[in-house]
Amino acid sequence: MTERKPRKDATRNRDVVFAAADALFANDSGAEEVTMADIAAAAGVGKGTLFRAFGDRTGLIRALYAARLEPLNSAVETGDPPLGPGTPPRERISALLDAMLCFKLDNRHLALALEQGSANSPYGTANYEDWHLLIRELLGDRPAADFTAHALLAAVRADLVEYLTDVRGLSRAELREQLSAFADSVL
Amino acid sequence: MTERKPRKDATRNRDVVFAAADALFANDSGAEEVTMADIAAAAGVGKGTLFRAFGDRTGLIRALYAARLEPLNSAVETGDPPLGPGTPPRERISALLDAMLCFKLDNRHLALALEQGSANSPYGTANYEDWHLLIRELLGDRPAADFTAHALLAAVRADLVEYLTDVRGLSRAELREQLSAFADSVL
DNA sequence: CGAAGATACGGACCGCCGGTCCGTTTTGCA
């Protein structure tokens, strides 16, 4: 009974806002240059609408990130190998890390905005715990499995990825290659 | 000839500001809650003095961080084993990571403030490149040595350390233990 | 179908914070 379906304009605006925010973030200028007012203007809505719908800036970024990550998440939960269940652990971990890396590469600015947002880091995002738990279980009972899972995830953090590509000039292929070799050496 | 020694009050104020900022950051309330005005007030100087001396907020944090890190840095460059030169590579890497972890634990709030500061991350800090280069060379010519060095450093990032201690409740000893085991498995 | 209640809208408004400016004070040198 505590559920009331939202009005139609509300959900429509939600989509519009996502699209606008996505475009602004993607538009290679720095991540945190984009203000809430910018997003509101680009979406053609009032600032109040943004805050009512998402609570605060962090909420908006988190919602957008979750929406973009969703396909990958469901591919992992109920998809075909090598991402989905039923893949041998070692192989699946490699696939997960590679997929995560590609996601960060493709959504660099968004991921950066999320991971830099003051007081959150990746830790505290809903799905972080899921990813960690999954990898940790795939690692089996090796020593320090828990920490190893964290370390593997830390190896694909958005700001590291950005640094390696934008500052160090690594190509996508090189990065994937190195990550893969590193993962192999850990497993 | 482009060198002019600074006035005495300037250097004195610099120290006072360091002490005040350190105290405020350490005082467990969140890292980014501390404003420049707070620091100025605590140090008993005007806000202008802060900005003249350090340029901007990031500059102040970087300077403070560098000052606190300096002992560790020189212990690494010209110290006794296991941190200093002349230690076998594997062993030295473990020692370096452990030392870094302990440093992050002891200077948690400061390190957090630095690594979260918008648009910098750890990458872009002067000493990051040094640490990376050192570890990379200690790794020898194994595959993906470069990326591996980055990944090892990512495993001791301040926000991960904070998450593991404050949220997951790991003790200092447990953390060091796990990091050590992880490092062993990589080497 | 029409009206009333509920829900969402939007932009003026607020408080705070990083950063600047410039009149005043301190320092160092001769």
Added chain:
DNA sequence: TGCAAAACGGACCGGCGGTCCGTATCTTCG
């Protein structure tokens, strides 16, 4: 002791995240 250079400090500014409330839109029910 006098004077220029350097540093000081706090009033001030612009912009941003977030709030508020009068208005517009939807939905439901008679």
